[in-house]
Amino acid sequence: MDALLPQLFAGLSLGSVLLLAALGLALTFGQMGVINMAHGEFMMAGAYTAFVVQQLLPDAGVSLLVSLPLGFLVGGLLGLLLEVTLISRMYRRPLDTLLVTFGVSLVLQQAARDVFGAPNVDVRAPAWLSGAVPLLGMDVPRTRLFILALAVAAVLALSMVLKVTPLGRRIRATVQNRDLAETSGVSTRATDRLTFFVGSGIAGVAGVALTLLGSIGPTLGTAYVVDAFLVVVVGGIGQLKGAVLAAVGLGILQAGFEYSTTASLAKVLLFVVIVAFLQLRPQGLVSVRTRSLA
Amino acid sequence: MTTHPLPVRASRGRALALSAGVLATALALSACGARAGAEAGAPSSSGGESCVDTSGDTIKIGFLNSLSGTMAISEQTVRDSLDLAAEEINAAGGVLGKQLEVVGEDGASEPTVFAEKAEKLISSDCVAAVFGGWTSSSRKAMLPVFEGHDALLFYPVQYEGLEASPNVFYTGATTNQQIIPGMDYLKEQGKTKVFLVGSDYVFPRTANKIINAYAEANGIEVVGEEYAPLGHTDFSTIVNKLKASGADAVFNTLNGDSNVAFFKEYKNVGLTPEAAPVVSVSVAEEEVGGIGVENVAGQLTAWNYYQTVDSPANAEFVAAFQAKYGADRPTSDPMEAAYTSLYLWKGMVEKAESFDVAAIQEAADGVSFDAPEGTVTVNGDNHHIAKTAYVGEIREDGLIYPVWQSDGPIEPDPFLEGYDWAEGLS
Numbered sequence: 001m002d003a004l005l006p007q008l009f010a011g012l013s014l015g016s017v018l019l020l021a022a023l024g025l026a027l028t029f030g031q032m033g034v035i036n037m038a039h040g041e042f043m044m045a046g047a048y049t050a051f052v053v054q055q056l057l058p059d060a061g062v063s064l065l066v067s068l069p070l071g072f073l074v075g076g077l078l079g080l081l082l083e084v085t086l087i088s089r090m091y092r093r094p095l096d097t098l099l100v101t102f103g104v105s106l107v108l109q110q111a112a113r114d115v116f117g118a119p120n121v122d123v124r125a126p127a128w129l130s131g132a133v134p135l136l137g138m139d140v141p142r143t144r145l146f147i148l149a150l151a152v153a154a155v156l157a158l159s160m161v162l163k164v165t166p167l168g169r170r171i172r173a174t175v176q177n178r179d180l181a182e183t184s185g186v187s188t189r190a191t192d193r194l195t196f197f198v199g200s201g202i203a204g205v206a207g208v209a210l211t212l213l214g215s216i217g218p219t220l221g222t223a224y225v226v227d228a229f230l231v232v233v234v235g236g237i238g239q240l241k242g243a244v245l246a247a248v249g250l251g252i253l254q255a256g257f258e259y260s261t262t263a264s265l266a267k268v269l270l271f272v273v274i275v276a277f278l279q280l281r282p283q284g285l286v287s288v289r290t291r292s293l294a
Numbered sequence: 295m296t297t298h299p300l301p302v303r304a305s306r307g308r309a310l311a312l313s314a315g316v317l318a319t320a321l322a323l324s325a326c327g328a329r330a331g332a333e334a335g336a337p338s339s340s341g342g343e344s345c346v347d348t349s350g351d352t353i354k355i356g357f358l359n360s361l362s363g364t365m366a367i368s369e370q371t372v373r374d375s376l377d378l379a380a381e382e383i384n385a386a387g388g389v390l391g392k393q394l395e396v397v398g399e400d401g402a403s404e405p406t407v408f409a410e411k412a413e414k415l416i417s418s419d420c421v422a423a424v425f426g427g428w429t430s431s432s433r434k435a436m437l438p439v440f441e442g443h444d445a446l447l448f449y450p451v452q453y454e455g456l457e458a459s460p461n462v463f464y465t466g467a468t469t470n471q472q473i474i475p476g477m478d479y480l481k482e483q484g485k486t487k488v489f490l491v492g493s494d495y496v497f498p499r500t501a502n503k504i505i506n507a508y509a510e511a512n513g514i515e516v517v518g519e520e521y522a523p524l525g526h527t528d529f530s531t532i533v534n535k536l537k538a539s540g541a542d543a544v545f546n547t548l549n550g551d552s553n554v555a556f557f558k559e560y561k562n563v564g565l566t567p568e569a570a571p572v573v574s575v576s577v578a579e580e581e582v583g584g585i586g587v588e589n590v591a592g593q594l595t596a597w598n599y600y601q602t603v604d605s606p607a608n609a610e611f612v613a614a615f616q617a618k619y620g621a622d623r624p625t626s627d628p629m630e631a632a633y634t635s636l637y638l639w640k641g642m643v644e645k646a647e648s649f650d651v652a653a654i655q656e657a658a659d660g661v662s663f664d665a666p667e668g669t670v671t672v673n674g675d676n677h678h679i680a681k682t683a684y685v686g687e688i689r690e691d692g693l694i695y696p697v698w699q700s701d702g703p704i705e706p707d708p709f710l711e712g713y714d715w716a717e718g719l720s
Contacts, residue, residue, distance in 0.1 A: 010531050223525050
């Protein structure tokens with residue numbers, strides 16, 4: 001069937017979008033156990049960063065490349081601010097964190113509305129990303145290839161950071177056994193803060209990337225945050241690998257369902273599959289085995 | 295081994311997963327709740343005497359639009375043009391010598407809030423008429439309130455038709471003034487394969503039912519019909535289906551943000567307005583900027599007003615609006631219909647020489663106004679108005695220019711009784 005290949009790519013591409021949205025969450029929700037409902041608003045902040053940068057640097061290509069690191073910084077700093085002022089006071093109180101961050105997300109949405117106005121804004125895609133390239137007999141939009149590459153790069157970078165840098169070691173140590181890490185001289189407070197910075201920063205990058213695909217408005221984040229949580233829960237809490245597998249799997253499933261049924265029904269089917277899956281494997285695709293889990 | 299109780303983290307992890315699940319369910323439920331509430335309708339209010347005070351030299355009217363929530367984007371613009379109309383009418387001496395005193399309320403994008411605020415405007419503020427509403431669910435939620443109190447609502451947005459309440463005046467288009475002219479245009483252009491894409495709720499589904507019947511009667515093939523949930527952000531699959539269908543035109547009833555994702559995808563896979571133009575019925579001047587003009591230039595829309603309509607009344611309207619709100623603010627169809635609705639109410643009151651609801655209903659037939667879109671006339675039977683239909687093309691400057699217009703105003707036909715092929719539609 002000649003629809004198979006384009007749909008496989010559509011699924012992969014959807015998966016890469018989900019992955020970008022969920023990667024930061026995998027870190028903050030998965031590794032730190034903080035339910036941050038404002039994660040989507042950090043993506044929104046990243047998207048508006050791209051908009052502001054483009055106002056200052058009219059060349060779409062340059063502004064995209066500048067926006068990516070800047071979006072990371074903006075998302076990260078917002079996350080840091082949230083961590084220091086609110087979340088740090090409620091570790092181990094997940095339900096309170098959920099409510100507080102939900103409130104923060106509403107405040108951030110309204111702030112965006114006040115600053116940028118209620119209507120959506122537009123970020124132009126650079127010329128080298130417009131149109132499609134022929135690939136294996138199908139026309140693949142360049143923006144989708146770019147986002148795919150960006151997602152791969154983000155995963156690689158994040159896993160390198162976690163594997164080889166001192167920060168990564170400290171994060172993993174804190175996640176696996178907070179008390180032991182602390183007694184071994186790791187400042188878990190500082191680690192928490194940095195983890196949150198990185199996780200929120202990735203949300204900012206995701207926001208910049210999303211400007212290529214969808215609308216840029218105050219409610220941009222809410223469209224993605226639930227899907228992002230799904231990816232993290234299905235993937236298995238606390239594992240990057242799980243998030244990657246879950247994002248790609250859910251993306252391909254969604255695209256497949258959508259092709260054979262309708263977009264609304266596809267969403268329902270996807271939820272059915274997820275619920276059934278979590279019945280069988282409540283810990284998700286990949287589970288963490290640590291001493292403290294025993 | 296540590297002496298710390300071991301299962302703590304494990305159970306915490308599960309608690310987190312659980313609470314995320316609970317939250318998602320709560321979100322889904324609250325969305326359903328709002329809809330169910332809307333259908334269950336408003337408080338069962340008994341009729342009773344109107345408390346409108348006509349003794350002073352002011353008369354109260356109510357503006358009810360969403361100034362917060364997802365619909366605020368659109369409805370704020372309607373409120374702005376209503377405010378402009380009230381200001382103009384007051385400056386010109388008011389209605390029957392009385393200055394308008396506006397009571398503004400926020401419908402908060404929630405049908406139930408619309409019903410509550412309508413109740414408040416009618417019973418405690420005692421307004422003579424209410425202007426506002428946007429989504430069909432907000433209108434349906436307010437309907438029992440207005441009918442129960444025998445009060446008046448002026449509703450300014452194009453909608454799916456199949457409704458005619460004596461207590462509502464519909465100043466936006468019904469289906470035979472927007473959707474059918476849009477299809478007429480495609481037929482004239484020799485298009486034979488239409489693909490339908492819309493958001494998954496009442497308006498697109500009703501519109502597409504009509505389009506299917508029209509297509510069958512006019513030798514046009516509907517090669518695909520796809521619905522995306524409201525707020526859908528990924529259109530790669532739908533656009534793949536569209537591309538594979540061989541359609542030579544697309545009829546788009548998507549609402550809100552989904553349009554952005556759809557048009558970006560449409561352009562990115564290499565589809566063009568030359569090969570397969572998209573006719574949209576929910577993309578107006580304000581949305582063009584957000585979608586990005588480079589993504590929609592050359593595409594078509596079907597409306598009853600554009601900022602570029604060439605008439606003295608429109609030149610005045612646009613100038614007044616931009617003088618009040620800024621030269622960068624576009625004017626659009628629902629804004630114009632809202633502006634017109636206030637003037638039509640004024641015309642009805644002056645013809646009836648009374649603010650009384652029954653007298654206004656009596657006098658409504660034939661009241662007309664030289665609106666920015668052209669002359670409009672109220673139909674006393676179904677309370678809709680005769681309007682001119684325009685198909686417009688989105689150009690590089692972000693404005694929409696008429697490329698086709700109907701022969702004069704089209705009489706409103708909300709139940710499509712005048713079309714043979716529409717028989718059996720409900």
